[in-house]
Amino acid sequence: MSDGAAIDLLKTSDGRPLKAALAEAQRRAKRRAFLLVAPLLLFVILTFILPIGQMLHRSVYHDGLAANAPVLKAWFEANPEGTAPDEAAYAALAADFKTMKAAKTAGIAGTRVNYTLPATRSLFTATARVADKLAPPYKEALIALDEKWASPEVWGALRAASSAYTIDFYLVSVDLERAADGTIQKVPENTRIYIYLFVKTFLLSGLITLTCLILAFPVAHLLAVLPMARANLLMICVLLPFWTSLLVRTTSWIVVLQSQGVVNDLLIALGIIGEDGRLAMMYNQTGTIIVMTHVLLPFMILPLYSVMKTIPPSYARAARSLGATSWTTFRRIYLPQTLPGIGAGALLVFILAVGYYITPALVGGADGQLISNFIDFHMDKSNWSLAAALSAMLLAGVLVLYWLYDRLIGIDNLKLG
Amino acid sequence: MALPIYASPLERIWHYAYLVICAGIFIFLVAPILVVLPLSFNAEPYFTFTQEMLTFNPDGYSMRWYDALLTDGMLAPDIPREGAWWSDMWNNSTWVKAAKNSIIIGFWATILATFLGTLAALGLTRPEMPYRRVITAILISPMIVPIIIIATGLFFFYSSPCGIIGLDCGRLTATYVGIIMAHATLGIPFVIITVTATLSGFDQSLIRASASLGANPRITFFKVILPLILPGVISGALFAFVTSFDEVVAVLFIAGPDQQTIPRQMWNGIREAISPAILAVATILVIISVLLLTTLELLRRRSERLRGVSPG
Numbered sequence: 001m002s003d004g005a006a007i008d009l010l011k012t013s014d015g016r017p018l019k020a021a022l023a024e025a026q027r028r029a030k031r032r033a034f035l036l037v038a039p040l041l042l043f044v045i046l047t048f049i050l051p052i053g054q055m056l057h058r059s060v061y062h063d064g065l066a067a068n069a070p071v072l073k074a075w076f077e078a079n080p081e082g083t084a085p086d087e088a089a090y091a092a093l094a095a096d097f098k099t100m101k102a103a104k105t106a107g108i109a110g111t112r113v114n115y116t117l118p119a120t121r122s123l124f125t126a127t128a129r130v131a132d133k134l135a136p137p138y139k140e141a142l143i144a145l146d147e148k149w150a151s152p153e154v155w156g157a158l159r160a161a162s163s164a165y166t167i168d169f170y171l172v173s174v175d176l177e178r179a180a181d182g183t184i185q186k187v188p189e190n191t192r193i194y195i196y197l198f199v200k201t202f203l204l205s206g207l208i209t210l211t212c213l214i215l216a217f218p219v220a221h222l223l224a225v226l227p228m229a230r231a232n233l234l235m236i237c238v239l240l241p242f243w244t245s246l247l248v249r250t251t252s253w254i255v256v257l258q259s260q261g262v263v264n265d266l267l268i269a270l271g272i273i274g275e276d277g278r279l280a281m282m283y284n285q286t287g288t289i290i291v292m293t294h295v296l297l298p299f300m301i302l303p304l305y306s307v308m309k310t311i312p313p314s315y316a317r318a319a320r321s322l323g324a325t326s327w328t329t330f331r332r333i334y335l336p337q338t339l340p341g342i343g344a345g346a347l348l349v350f351i352l353a354v355g356y357y358i359t360p361a362l363v364g365g366a367d368g369q370l371i372s373n374f375i376d377f378h379m380d381k382s383n384w385s386l387a388a389a390l391s392a393m394l395l396a397g398v399l400v401l402y403w404l405y406d407r408l409i410g411i412d413n414l415k416l417g
Numbered sequence: 418m419a420l421p422i423y424a425s426p427l428e429r430i431w432h433y434a435y436l437v438i439c440a441g442i443f444i445f446l447v448a449p450i451l452v453v454l455p456l457s458f459n460a461e462p463y464f465t466f467t468q469e470m471l472t473f474n475p476d477g478y479s480m481r482w483y484d485a486l487l488t489d490g491m492l493a494p495d496i497p498r499e500g501a502w503w504s505d506m507w508n509n510s511t512w513v514k515a516a517k518n519s520i521i522i523g524f525w526a527t528i529l530a531t532f533l534g535t536l537a538a539l540g541l542t543r544p545e546m547p548y549r550r551v552i553t554a555i556l557i558s559p560m561i562v563p564i565i566i567i568a569t570g571l572f573f574f575y576s577s578p579c580g581i582i583g584l585d586c587g588r589l590t591a592t593y594v595g596i597i598m599a600h601a602t603l604g605i606p607f608v609i610i611t612v613t614a615t616l617s618g619f620d621q622s623l624i625r626a627s628a629s630l631g632a633n634p635r636i637t638f639f640k641v642i643l644p645l646i647l648p649g650v651i652s653g654a655l656f657a658f659v660t661s662f663d664e665v666v667a668v669l670f671i672a673g674p675d676q677q678t679i680p681r682q683m684w685n686g687i688r689e690a691i692s693p694a695i696l697a698v699a700t701i702l703v704i705i706s707v708l709l710l711t712t713l714e715l716l717r718r719r720s721e722r723l724r725g726v727s728p729g
Binding site for chain 1: 435
């Protein structure tokens with residue numbers, strides 16, 4: 001008799017094989033646990049994942065031309081790339097312009113083409129205005145209206161824009177454009193903004209993370225080594241900003257740092273600077289850095305503190321007794337043990353800083369704006385697809401960092417207060 | 418923290434320098450918040466201490482900015498302060514309206530986030546939970562994803578919530594329901610984190626003990642589990658409430674003129690004409706956060722005491 005048969009013989013009191021009954025019970029437990037999570041998961045999918053997914057879809061999808069110029073789209077589909085536009089193509093274009101004029105959608109279509117080839121929106125609106133007067137032969141009529149209709153560049157852009165799916169918005173958001181022959185090239189030096197913006201956002205976030213770390217380290221250490229009662233008292237100083245409204249903190253900093261503010265008045269009263277030497281610490285990059293450091297500092301102190309509390313002081317004493325100087329003890333014994341806290345705090349602060357919107361918008365002035373503020377700017381200007389493409393790139397960066405955080409520290413170890 | 422007896426003079430100097438540095442950082446953390454408190458009583462429309470204020474002359478102080486909070490937006494702010502004035506204030510004052518909106522939205526968002534979040538945390542801490550890691554990561558992500566991305570996503574989604582299945586069922590922009598749902602989503606990670614942390618110290622054998630004594634799952638939950646995790650649930654709820662109470666970007670994108678909240682009003686105030694009335698609001702909010710902080714600290718102590726009693 002084999003072992004398998006022996007297991008088969010084990011039965012529960014109601015006569016079912018034990019193995020099957022156990023599997024069934026485990027499945028039931030799994031299902032129960034999942035059912036508890038299911039309502040929230042559904043809610044989050046509905047109010048979070050679905051909206052973001054839908055928005056990201058916009059970054060590759062813009063049917064401005066495809067929906068409003070169906071005849072032209074059909075012509076492009078019937079004729080392969082490289083075909084010179086003939087009278088039929090111009091007739092299709094003219095027919096579409098007549099419908100666009102009636103539906104007042106030439107602006108939308110023009111906007112779409114404008115992304116592929118700048119300065120074509122005005123061509124669209126101008127042509128649509130006189131669309132009713134167009135008569136055959138359409139080729140001559142359109143070219144007489146504006147010479148641009150003869151240019152292969154415009155027709156290339158039309159072909160590219162006639163498909164609703166496109167990567168053009170991603171090209172724009174990494175400072176690339178399509179050349180006349182369809183190859184991808186860098187935009188002229190003086191119009192490159194987005195790469196610089198991404199670099200600036202990451203550099204500023206890195207700088208803010210570094211200042212947070214430098215400020216948080218001594219404070220967290222002090223909190224960790226002080227006796228409980230006094231540490232709790234000082235902890236309030238850390239938690240009070242954490243719990244205070246972000247807008248209140250931003251307002252406070254405006255009051256403190258603006259040119260007629262408390263710090264400048266104090267410096268003048270002390271005679272350090274003159275009346276006309278008031279420092280500009282607000283509405284510029286300095287303002288963004290100072291205020292964001294203040295806002296994010298608790299997110300650095302708390303993880304550092306919880307790691308430092310677990311470091312036994314006897315290690316440092318042992319190092320000293322073995323002849324290490326206090327600097328060596330710190331560098332070789334204490335600092336390596338705080339690394340998990342440094343990693344957790346720095347990653348968290350960096351993730352939060354990269355996507356920050358409110359503080360730069362309020363105190364950043366012109367040069368303290370981050371990528372989030374540009375997304376808002378394009379939303380405001382109804383450049384939705386471009387805003388979506390920028391969002392997608394920011395999101396990708398944040399998700400990589402989030403994944404890193406989960407791998408290195410684990411989301412379960414995220415602690416608040 | 419005392420210096421060891423064998424500390425060298427250099428170490429002594431460093432020790433005191435270190436304490437001074439720490440004091441400086443604590444001042445950096447707290448002083449900007451405290452500075453607005455006296456300034457909100459400024460009699461002049463300035464953002465700095467006037468000569469009268471510095472000499473503690475009573476003429477330098479006034480309640481005019483608190484008064485401005487009430488009268489701003491009123492139809493007839495100058496009539497005698499009787500019944501009609503009060504009802505005008507209650508119904509028309511911009512800031513009172515904003516406060517009412519903030520409280521309504523915060524309350525329902527908190528209820529929604531706490532209920533769903535606690536339920537999910539109970540499931541997530543069960544050892545049998547499938548795909549725990551991925552699901553936790555998804556549920557925490559509203560805290561990590563930049564708010565501007567969430568807000569733009571919701572802006573499009575709310576303009577036609579059923580559009581994705583090809584139907585038309587109105588819009589969720591400029592509705593209370595829309596903002597409450599958005600704020601609940603933002604509060605959920607905090608509830609999950611705090612309740613999961615409390616549950617990780619929870620002794621699972623208590624559930625079996627309760628069952629063996631004849632309690633059904635419902636009674637076990639209300640009589641055994643809930644009282645023990647209550648501190649975590651309440652602090653999660655507080656976090657969710659504060660998140661909603663402090664949220665401005667989602668409101669900027671999806672709220673209509675009827676759903677203006679306190680942060681939204683402050684945003685206007687800071688961006689356009691900043692007046693010391695903002696400082697009066699700030700002072701009130703600082704006092705609220707001190708109260709919340711105290712509540713949370715008391716809860717933490719209670720939780721520690723409870724955990725000290727429970728075995729394991």
